Amino acid sequence: MTIQSLMAPAAASIPAAGQASGSGAALPVRMQVNPTEDVAALFQAHAPAGTALTVTCLPRQGVGPTIRTAIELAYLGFEVVPHLAARSIESRGQLAGVVRNCHDAGITEVFAVGGDAWEPAGPYDSSLPLLEDLAELSGGTIRAGVAGYPEGHPGHSELHMLDALLEKQHLASSVVTQLCFSASRIQWYAEMLRREGVRLPVWAGVAGTVPRAQLIRAALKIGVGPSLKLLNRRGPLGRRLLKGGLYSPQAILAELEGGGVVEGVHLYTFNNLAGTGS
Template identity: 55%
Template sequence: MFDSRVEIIPANGIAAMVSRHLPTSTTLTITCLPAHGIERTMAAALELADLGYAVVPHLAARAVADKGQLRNLLADCATAGITEVFTISGDAPRAAGPYASSTPLMADIAELSAGSMKMGVAGYPEGHPATHGVQLLDELLAKQELASRVVTQMCFSAEAINNYAGLLRREGVRLPVWAGVAGAVPRTKLLALAGKIGVGTSLRFLSTKGSFARHMLGGERYQPDALIDGLAPTHIAGLHLYSFNSLAALPAALGPATAHAG
């Protein structure tokens, strides 16, 4: 059984929704989307931390205005007992300040927290449309001294995730790999929201798989069980569950692992 975390979007009323459906033993990661901004991410993180959840806010480099704002964000995390963040470049077309990518952001987080803040980083089993695969690998190798884990982009192929984790090991990336998996999400919501959070590539991959695609997306709700069963415990350290805020079905989809704080 894999440890798991649940990714949520900081929509209005998300704290009440989470508390209705998930026990406080659940570890939550909170997205930072351009439409919401880093302020909403942190507001949700602080509210959920106050309710007793372990939370991992996403810090999008391009959303951080300057080092002073970053210092304040980390101070808020420290006050709330938040010990880990997830660092990404972000999807904003322009950087709000000096951080165009997650690499300098991570360096400043390490400096300002005196090395105490854990940092997750993104991995791409199916590549990234804007960055060459060799560059992605080089960036991971450069980041791993500051990072605590790799969380993969949402993927619908256990084989692709396992192969990616194996590749990272062969190339010298020692970080634990957490598989990014869609939860038991309504099909229409998955298709409508996927592009907004950057998983269009993975859905296009799925659409090429013929009968497999019809099986996985043909019903009213996507079910991740078969994909999870195909993940290799020797390669994968845990599950990062993309919930799209469809929280009620998570325990049915994953069983006790959903409530395990990873």
């Protein structure tokens, strides 16, 4: 599988809220980047210009490396969506600087999450106040995706997370789901959001082609054990993931494309692009 086979045409624009790709149509794909020293060169070598990339915000690093990596990738010709972790932002002034940097680099969308830091570094303890200040500081020129949890959030009830989405959807442009190995669960989640009044397009969080041990460590760390157990009951695909080798997302992508309820795919690469090209 190659990156080109995963990617839709370079433009990954989101249509009007509530609309999803037609059943059976190829889904646009965004690839998640972890900000490391050599990541820009890595993606430049393996991904074509115009590829849509999202850049994570790691709690031990803060927002600085995320924005620096996003700017570097944007100037290399990629379509970039940096993650902004609310609890990692130290002040409203720092957020204003992020907005200016994004504007200068032609970045028009971010992904706003609460973040994994135990204590807020500044005034934002969740994504809602971050979204409010982002809208004000950018004058509405920067769109913002928000997080969704098909398998639940480890710290909050499903009802709490649904209420939070309803409260902030007027400030958001899309919902991006946590990593999940079950297409049916993602589709159920997207349909549930529609029934409950969340009209944002849903992007499905899916693992890329990643070595088995690396993927299981990451999945268990972020709390997606239930869909790993589901894979174990699903025959050859699950056994390949749990017993060795590379995990391939092709089967889940095909199922999602046939379902017609998600807008696109957020591909968790863990910076493993050599495997994606195999």
